[in-house]
Amino acid sequence: MSRFLPHPLLSLGLVFVWLLLTRFSLGHLILGTVIAGFAGWAFARIEPDRPRIRAYLPLVRLALVVGLDIIRSNWAVALLMLTNGRHGARNSAFVEIPLRLRDPVGLSLLAMIVTATPGTAWLEYDAETGVLLLHVFDMIETDDWPALICGRYEARLLEAFEE
Amino acid sequence: MTPLDSLPLWLAAPVAALLVIGSTLTVLGAFGLAHLRSFYDRIHAPTLGTSWGTAAILLASILAYSWVQERLVVHEIVVGICVMVTTPVTTMLIGRAALHRDRKEGAAGVPPSRRARGGAAKG
Numbered sequence: 231m232s233r234f235l236p237h238p239l240l241s242l243g244l245v246f247v248w249l250l251l252t253r254f255s256l257g258h259l260i261l262g263t264v265i266a267g268f269a270g271w272a273f274a275r276i277e278p279d280r281p282r283i284r285a286y287l288p289l290v291r292l293a294l295v296v297g298l299d300i301i302r303s304n305w306a307v308a309l310l311m312l313t314n315g316r317h318g319a320r321n322s323a324f325v326e327i328p329l330r331l332r333d334p335v336g337l338s339l340l341a342m343i344v345t346a347t348p349g350t351a352w353l354e355y356d357a358e359t360g361v362l363l364l365h366v367f368d369m370i371e372t373d374d375w376p377a378l379i380c381g382r383y384e385a386r387l388l389e390a391f392e393e
Numbered sequence: 394m395t396p397l398d399s400l401p402l403w404l405a406a407p408v409a410a411l412l413v414i415g416s417t418l419t420v421l422g423a424f425g426l427a428h429l430r431s432f433y434d435r436i437h438a439p440t441l442g443t444s445w446g447t448a449a450i451l452l453a454s455i456l457a458y459s460w461v462q463e464r465l466v467v468h469e470i471v472v473g474i475c476v477m478v479t480t481p482v483t484t485m486l487i488g489r490a491a492l493h494r495d496r497k498e499g500a501a502g503v504p505p506s507r508r509a510r511g512g513a514a515k516g
Binding site: 250349353354 | 418421422424428431434440441443445470471474480484485488489
């Protein structure tokens with residue numbers, strides 16, 4: 231199984247994309263499956279480690295939380311643009327966040343979340359110390375960013391990938 | 394008569410609303426990119442366009458064309474996935490380049506590199 235389909239998730243995703251981009255038919259399903267299988271096999275030559283996902287439920291919950299957060303922060307940042315940064319009162323800041331997460335797939339998901347959420351930008355991650363440097367657009371004194379990132383996102387990613 | 398004229402009002406209204414929301418967010422992001430002062434602030438502005446700016450327009454497209462073509466048209470999802478996956482790469486690349494340059498020039502207000510601080514930071 232793993233010999234013929236070394237990256238099942240990648241291959242499944244590619245079949246899905248293939249079917250989305252073409253009209254659904256049996257022929258396209260077969261063609262897409264063959265191409266996706268081949269792509270997975272080729273990818274295994276470059277990246278032999280496949281992602282280890284231990285639990286899917288935390289990822290589903292994470293997706294819901296992130297979806298809501300993105301809507302909320304879109305609104306907040308759009309408002310800041312319109313009011314010219316609360317009329318000059320807005321302060322941005324760098325925040326250092328020590329992460330426990332080490333799994334590369336988990337980290338790349340966290341990078342996507344942080345980037346997709348307006349108001350936070352992932353600047354630098356030091357793999358040696360595990361410290362992430364984040365830039366926060368609207369720094370409010372009472373906000374505890376390390377607790378927010380670790381509690382809301384990192385904890386669920388740890389559940390899904392490591393624990 | 395264009396195919397879009399066949400949209401009933403109950404569908405046309407949300408499609409129009411989504412288009413207006415998406416394009417407004419994208420314009421605000423572009424405005425911020427031009428208007429904000431610091432480089433690090435500017436990184437944040439276009440994320441309006443790459444998150445709900447894109448998502449709202451894609452949703453509008455899915456709704457409208459699923460009606461017009463009388464089948465589920467969802468290949469817009471692929472656009473969304475590609476935007477989601479590729480923007481962090483760009484952000485990190487230009488973010489790290491800016492950090493590197495600011496640190497080299499000794500600009501004020503930029504946190505020093507963890508590695509440069511050496512053992513003190515680790516202990």
